[in-house]
Amino acid sequence: MRVLLVEDEPRLAETVRRGLAAEGFTVQVAATGPDGLRRATDEPFDVIVLDIMLPGLSGYEVLRHLRRTDKMTPVMMLTAKDGEFDQADALDLGADDYLTKPFSFVVLIARLRAMLRRRAPQQPALLEVGDLVLDPVRRAVRRGDRDIVLTFREFGLLEFLMRRPGAVVTKTDLVRGVWDEHYEGPENVVEVYIGYLRKKIDTPFGRNSIRTHRGAGYQLIDDHRPAAACRA
Structure with a gap:
C-alpha cells in the first residue's frame, strides 16, 4: 500500500513514516502544500494523509485542487485544529476522514x-x-486458481508493476516507490527481488510475465498477449 504523507513537522512526519513502514505501508513524504499536490497528482497512491496547516498551500487548498481534477484517492486530514467547523469544511471539500493531533497511532x-x-x-x-x-487490501496474490505467498517487499514490487501494466519501469522508480525515498542502498537490490518474484509468479507456471529491458527497466505484461493489450 502506498501512502502520501503531507506534513511539515519533520519529527512528526518521520515518526509517522516509520510507524506506517513498520505496518507494511510504503510511504512518501512531502513537507509543503505545492509538493504534496504535485506528488498526489503525478503519482498513484492508495491513501493520502494531509495536514491542514502547510506552507505554500493549505491542506484545504490541496484537497480542493485534487477533487476538482477528479483525483479520488482517499484523503485523511491530519491536523491540530479540532473545531467542528474545521472538520465540516474538510469533509465538505471531499476528505474521507479527519484525525486531530495528538492522536493514537493505533487509531490512525x-x-x-x-x-x-x-x-x-x-x-x-x-x-x-x-x-x-493482486488484492491490495487483503495482501493476497493468485495466478489462475493457485495462491502465491509473497514477502512484504515482493508484494510491494509486484503491486507497483501491476499498477503500470505494459510500461517499462526504471530501477530508480522501483526503489523510490517500493523501498521509499529514504533508502540509501544500491539500486541492484531491485534485480535481486525481481529474481525472487519471477521464481514465484512465473517459473512455476511456465510464464515470462516480467521482462527485462537492459538499461531501461522492467515491464510486467500478460505473456499470452502483446504488451500493448495488457490491462490492470
Whole structure:
C-alpha cells in the first residue's frame, strides 16, 4: 500500500513514516502544500494523509485542487485544529476522514485500513494482468486458481508493476516507490527481488510475465498477449 504523507513537522512526519513502514505501508513524504499536490497528482497512491496547516498551500487548498481534477484517492486530514467547523469544511471539500493531533497511532492505522476497505469505486479493488490477480487490501496474490505467498517487499514490487501494466519501469522508480525515498542502498537490490518474484509468479507456471529491458527497466505484461493489450 502506498501512502502520501503531507506534513511539515519533520519529527512528526518521520515518526509517522516509520510507524506506517513498520505496518507494511510504503510511504512518501512531502513537507509543503505545492509538493504534496504535485506528488498526489503525478503519482498513484492508495491513501493520502494531509495536514491542514502547510506552507505554500493549505491542506484545504490541496484537497480542493485534487477533487476538482477528479483525483479520488482517499484523503485523511491530519491536523491540530479540532473545531467542528474545521472538520465540516474538510469533509465538505471531499476528505474521507479527519484525525486531530495528538492522536493514537493505533487509531490512525485502523482508520487508514478502514478507508482502504471502502475505497472509491473508481479505484478497482483488484489489480489484474492476465490471470495474475493482486488484492491490495487483503495482501493476497493468485495466478489462475493457485495462491502465491509473497514477502512484504515482493508484494510491494509486484503491486507497483501491476499498477503500470505494459510500461517499462526504471530501477530508480522501483526503489523510490517500493523501498521509499529514504533508502540509501544500491539500486541492484531491485534485480535481486525481481529474481525472487519471477521464481514465484512465473517459473512455476511456465510464464515470462516480467521482462527485462537492459538499461531501461522492467515491464510486467500478460505473456499470452502483446504488451500493448495488457490491462490492470
